[in-house]
Amino acid sequence: RxxxxxxxTQFEALYRRHYGLVLTVINARVSDLHEAEDxxxxxxELAWRRLEEGREVTLPWLYQCARNLVGNEYQRRDRVHxxxxxxxxxxLVQPPPEPLAQNDELATAMRSLTETEREIVAMTYWYDMSxxxxxxxxxxxEGAVRVRLTRIRRRxxxxxxxxxxxLEVADG
Numbered sequence: 001r002x003x004x005x006x007x008x009t010q011f012e013a014l015y016r017r018h019y020g021l022v023l024t025v026i027n028a029r030v031s032d033l034h035e036a037e038d039x040x041x042x043x044x045e046l047a048w049r050r051l052e053e054g055r056e057v058t059l060p061w062l063y064q065c066a067r068n069l070v071g072n073e074y075q076r077r078d079r080v081h082x083x084x085x086x087x088x089x090x091x092l093v094q095p096p097p098e099p100l101a102q103n104d105e106l107a108t109a110m111r112s113l114t115e116t117e118r119e120i121v122a123m124t125y126w127y128d129m130s131x132x133x134x135x136x137x138x139x140x141x142e143g144a145v146r147v148r149l150t151r152i153r154r155r156x157x158x159x160x161x162x163x164x165x166x167l168e169v170a171d172g
Contacts, residue, residue, distance in 0.1 A: 014044075014047065014057060015044055018059060018062050021062075021127060022043050022044070022062055022066050023036055023040040024126070024127050025066045025067070026039045026070055028126050028127065029070045042069055047061075047065070059133055059137060060137045060138075060139070064137075105160055105164070105167075106156075108163065109160055109163070110156075113156075117148070117152050119138070120145065121156075123137065124149060
């Protein structure tokens with residue numbers, strides 16, 4: 001492949017348009033702003049290389065790149081954790097808290113969704129993405145995203161209502 005000169009203006013526009021979203025997506029998953037910033041910069045380094053190769057960088061590509069970098073970070077953390085367990089012993093290490101541990105009912109309801117449904121919820125409520133951006137990322141139409149969101153919300157509401165009823169019966 002031949003390298004081409006990437007326009008600084010082109011890259012700067014891409015960076016300005018999508019850096020905030022990429023950082024938000026990563027930070028929500030690694031829960032450490034400095035680490036998230038490093039990973040976001042890594043995503044844009046990969047974007048720069050991709051542009052130099054003459055390939056397009058789209059929001060779906062950046063989003064998937066961010067997810068992959070987070071996955072790599074999880075694997076790195078897991079390796080470090082396993083090494084730590086071997087070196088120090090299990091009794092001194094506590095598992096990290098679940099992000100939704102504050103609301104067990106919501107965490108349980110979210111786990112009942114498919115991976116794509118959970119991703120749509122995250123993109124909508126945690127990453128504040130528009131239906132157009134979500135549609136681009138998952139490869140569908142805005143209308144399909146709106147329909148899926150309506151169904152997801154209905155399903156979550158039903159699951160949370162059932163959990164609430166179980167709690168009332170247990171307390172009563």
